[in-house]
Amino acid sequence: MNGKEPLWTKNFMLICLTNLLLFGSFYFLLPTLPVFIAEVLKGDESKIGLIIGALSLTAVLVRPLAGFLLDAVGRKQVLFFALISFALAMGAYNFVNSLVLLFLLRVLHGIAWGFASTGAGTIAADVVPPARRGEGLGYYGLSNTLAMAVGPSLGFYILNHAGFSSLFIGSFLIAVLAWVSMLGISYQVPTAGRERRGINLESFVEPKVFSVSGIMFFIAVVYGGIISFITLLGKEIGIANSGSYFLIYALVLLFIRPYAGNAFDKKGPLKIMPLGFAAIALSFVLLFLARGILLFALSAIAMGIGFGIVQPTAMAMAINSVAPLRRGAANGTILSAFDLGIAVGSFLLGVLAKKVGLFYMYLSCSFIVIIPFLLFYLTEANKYRLKINNLN
Structure with missing residues (x-):
């Protein structure tokens, strides 16, 4: 009966739309801001890396606080102010005239x-029926994927035809639409488990999702x-448009995420996660x-299959393991780990590529995937085996 609970409610469609617009605004600048730094502000490669990475590293630091406030203050209140701040930040790019101002x-x-991305994900987890959480979070993740497929290309189109000012105004307007969508x-909000407690480390991070x-x-x-x-790598092997990798990857994600979420809801993670790691x-x-x-x-297709399985399944496992009023902390903890991983990986793999070349750097990545595979089998897989045994 629970499996037939409605998924595409007004709230679920609105949070998916909000997230699509939020990420769309974000992806406008992801490939175009380095061009702005190099051509307008005359920054070199080191300045580009520092300024682009500043956003991810800051997000790592604030996500635990965002999770705490989402649980303690309220989902919509936090997301309301986060989206306003996000839109204002987008509009402010039009007034930047130095590298220092851009870094700040x-x-x-x-x-x-x-705050905004953690808040949107927490609301999505709230409004999805528990029995369809894997499926629902898979569809929710498609809003990120659609934004990634369309945002960079549209951003470059605006830049090439209308310039940076129009690009920044467009990003600002899309962010404003995300805020408007959230208002509906x-x-x-679930209240089970609400209790008065002092502020400590667990107020900001959720230990139950450390393994995930x-x-x-x-x-x-x-x-x-x-x-x-x-x-x-694309340039090195003679591919004119290396951005095609992300387009193929995004298109595969569109198909694989709903399948992965549905498989998780029906059979759990034990059979589907190994396929994700292998891909x-x-x-x-x-x-x-x-x-x-x-x-x-073919690599882009395999990456789409693998990431489309592992990411939504891991998120669903995490949300299922915590009380409703700890979903904010859980989301903040996982997203901080993901942001930190991208920052660490970009730096360390860059050092490795300089020593051994891009091809062997990517070969090394295939061995690094063994680590999360082992973590899954030593932690989360055992939890689900015990759960199945108890049910039997």
């Missing part, structure tokens, strides 16, 4: 991003190698072997 804005933008969300956070950290480490260096490892082996478009594209 990226820090403020990172704070708003950390209205539901009773560890899994997502190492997945993010290798994913950082894709974000930072896939364009360079991610295979994607890096294919990059190691790639000397043209065929294996390059």
